[in-house]
Amino acid sequence: GAALLAVLEGGSSERDNNGVGSVPRPVSAARRLRGPDGDDADFVAADDGKDENIVIKDYANAQYYGVVHIGSPPQEFTVIFDTGSADLWVPRKGCHNCGYCNPLTKDTSVCKDKYDSSKSDDYEADGADFAIQYGSGSVTGMFSRDTVTLARDIAVPSQRFAEVEDAKGMGVGYVMGHFDGILGLAFESIAIGGTTGFGSAVEQGLVKEPVFAFFLGDEGDGELTIGGYDPDKFEGDLKYVDLDRATYWQIALDGVSVGDRYSAGRTTGIVDSGTSLLVGPSSEVRKIADAVGAKANVMGEYTIDCERVSSIPDVAFEIDGTEYTVPGREVVIQANNICLFAMMGMDIPEPGPKWILGDVFMRQYYTVFDEGNKRIGFAPVK
Secondary structure (H helix, E strand, O other), X not given: OOOOOOEEOOOHHHEXXXXXXXXXXXXXXXXXXXXXXXXXXXXXXXXXOEOEEEEEEEEOOOEEEXXXXXXXXXXXXXXXXXXXXXXXXXXXXXXXXXXXXXXXXXXXXXXXXXXXXXXXXXXXXXXEEEEEEEOOEEEEEEEEEEEEEEOOOEEEEEEEEXXXXXXXXXXXXXHOXXXXXXXXXXXXXXXXXXXXXXXXXXXXXXXXXXXXXXXXXOOOOEEEEEOOOOHHHXXXXXXXXXXXXXXXXXXXXXXXXXXXXXXXXXXXXXXXXXXOOEEEOHHHHHHHHHHHOOEEOOOOOEEOOHHHHHHOOOEEEEEOOEEEEEOHHHHEEEXXXXXXXXXXXXXXXXXXXXXXXXXXXXXXXXXXXXXXXOEEEEEEEO
């Protein structure tokens, strides 16, 4: 899986002076309180708000995806629920470079479901251009509005989203991917469309709490809870850490270590459900690879002799005084007798994070994303 880091590249007609998409939308004063300085204060729990679960499917521990519905009557799409970006997009009918589907082998080939605005009673034209750059490539299209339904029946009316016309920049990773589109769960401040489906659900009082939480399966189904979290999925108590920046879900890391073979001091990281691996600065990942005996291939990935997997020390991230370890054997993805060292080098420009704690990390820790208090909670998975 490719790192899914959004880079802002939206239509200028829809951006304010800060370069962030600005779209008027109703904000209920009963749902979101304002502090005396005008900043958001604590959210008010919605008495009639919901907390519901979405099944997160797991393909080879490399892709995690679930279902969202758009339109009325609802059209179903499989999306990556991505905490490393903030926009929702799906391919539109007639989309270019969106894969080939053989109807005779639909159950076994990778087919894309495509949005058809003519079939939705709630569709509203928008027409502004959409373009987004991920670590894996770019997609382009146009904005529209329609009812977006999260989980069973958390229906967000008139939600802005993108109909993608060309997904060429995503390459074979998208064509062969087990998903139609991406639903961003980062903050509205980096949403090209100026709004997120979850943020709108919070503001309109549709969810019980301004919180969502991930349990990622290990070669099996996982769960995304919208509007709360599931205490049956973790052990002990949640430990919360305040965000370093509320753009991506970025936190301060006190340090990173790999057994007694590597250590580095204070740095930053984002917790990103849309990135399969652990990602760090190229020079640091190279040092770690050397320390564990992993070798770079022509693709820039690192592989390791499968017989050495049992000797890889634990990878530890120290966060707010607590050490969160990923067992060495879990930092390897095995396929076709090849052992991929699940750490990749990438130099993200300032003010971006230095590290990405992707699915390799999230498989070990139940993760609560608390938008209302701008913090993340961690606890070991059961």
